Amino acid sequence: MNIRSSLPRPQRIRSLFEFLERNKAINLRIQRGYVAESLAPKRVADCALLLMQRVLNTQSQPKLDPIAKFLQAAFKSNALRSCQEFRCWLLAQTGNENIREALGHWQGWGPKTAALFVRNLAIIEMAPHLRKRFWPDVDVLRREEIEVPVDAVILEIFAHLGPLVGKALKNYKTINNYLRDELEYSAKEMLVWDDLWFWGFITQRSAPQSQGGGRTVGWNEGKYWSIPHAPRRPADVAQIMRLSREFVAHLVPNGTSQLAVTKRRA
Known part of the structure; x- marks a missing residue:
C-alpha cells in the first residue's frame, strides 16, 4: 500500500x-504516431533497434562509436526479441536488469535518453494496437521507476x-x-x-x-x-x-x- x-x-x-x-x-496521439513509425519493420528485433536509434538520435551530440558498439552487441546477441531477453542481457552486461538504470549508466545513453526510451516502452505497453507489433511482455510500468x-x-x-x-x-x-x-x-x-x-x-x-x-x-x-x-x-x-x-x-x-x-x- x-x-x-x-x-x-x-x-x-x-x-x-x-x-x-x-x-x-x-x-498522446502525437507520441503514439511517433512510436508507431518505429514499429514498421516486420521483425520485432528490428523494431526495437529502430526505436533505440530514433531515441538516441534526439541527442544534440550523440557519441556514435559507443552507441554503435551497444547496438551491435544487443542485436547480435538476440537480446532485442523480447523485453525479458533484453533485461537478461542487461543483467549479464551491467549487473542490473532495470532498463532505465542500466541504460542510464551506459556510455552513449545517459539518464535523459534512457528515460525517453522507457517512456516510449510505456506508451507501447498501454496501447494494445502497438503492443501486438512489439514485445508482448513489455512491463516497464510495473517494474521501472518512470522519470521525466x-x-x-x-x-x-x-x-x-x-x-x-x-x-x-x-x-x-x-x-x-x-x-x-x-x-x-x-x-x-x-x-x-x-x-x-x-x-x-x-x-x-x-x-x-x-x-x-x-x-x-x-x-x-x-x-x-x-x-x-x-x-x-x-x-x-x-x-x-x-x-x-x-x-x-x-x-x-x-x-x-x-x-x-x-x-x-x-
Whole structure:
C-alpha cells in the first residue's frame, strides 16, 4: 500500500498537473504516431533497434562509436526479441536488469535518453494496437521507476516554476526527485508530467539580444508546425493555441499569459 508522505502538493503544481491531465490526449496521439513509425519493420528485433536509434538520435551530440558498439552487441546477441531477453542481457552486461538504470549508466545513453526510451516502452505497453507489433511482455510500468526525460525545454519550465513553489529545480535529478519522491506521483502520472515537453516546446522562443537573450515564453507557431503527427485542422490548431496560453499562465506569478524572459542559453 502506497502511503502518501506529509509533504503537500503545492496548488500551482496541482493546477498544472490538472491542466496536463485534462489535455493529455493531444500529446498522446502525437507520441503514439511517433512510436508507431518505429514499429514498421516486420521483425520485432528490428523494431526495437529502430526505436533505440530514433531515441538516441534526439541527442544534440550523440557519441556514435559507443552507441554503435551497444547496438551491435544487443542485436547480435538476440537480446532485442523480447523485453525479458533484453533485461537478461542487461543483467549479464551491467549487473542490473532495470532498463532505465542500466541504460542510464551506459556510455552513449545517459539518464535523459534512457528515460525517453522507457517512456516510449510505456506508451507501447498501454496501447494494445502497438503492443501486438512489439514485445508482448513489455512491463516497464510495473517494474521501472518512470522519470521525466528532462531537457532544455523542461529546464526552462522549471526555471519559472521552481521559484513559485520555493524549490531550486535546476537539473534532471532534482526535478524527478521532486515529482516522484517528494510529491509521490505514480508511474502513469509521471507520464502525464512528460507532456511538459510538448507544451513547453510550442511556447518557447529565443529572445532578441536587445531583450537580454535567453528565451521568451509564448505561443510559437513555427515550432508547433515542426512537430510530426500534431493535429493540423484549423479548429484543432486554434484550440491548442488557446491552451498554450493557459499553459503559460501556470508559469508566471500573476497567472496571465504575458511574456517572461529567463537568461538561459537557447
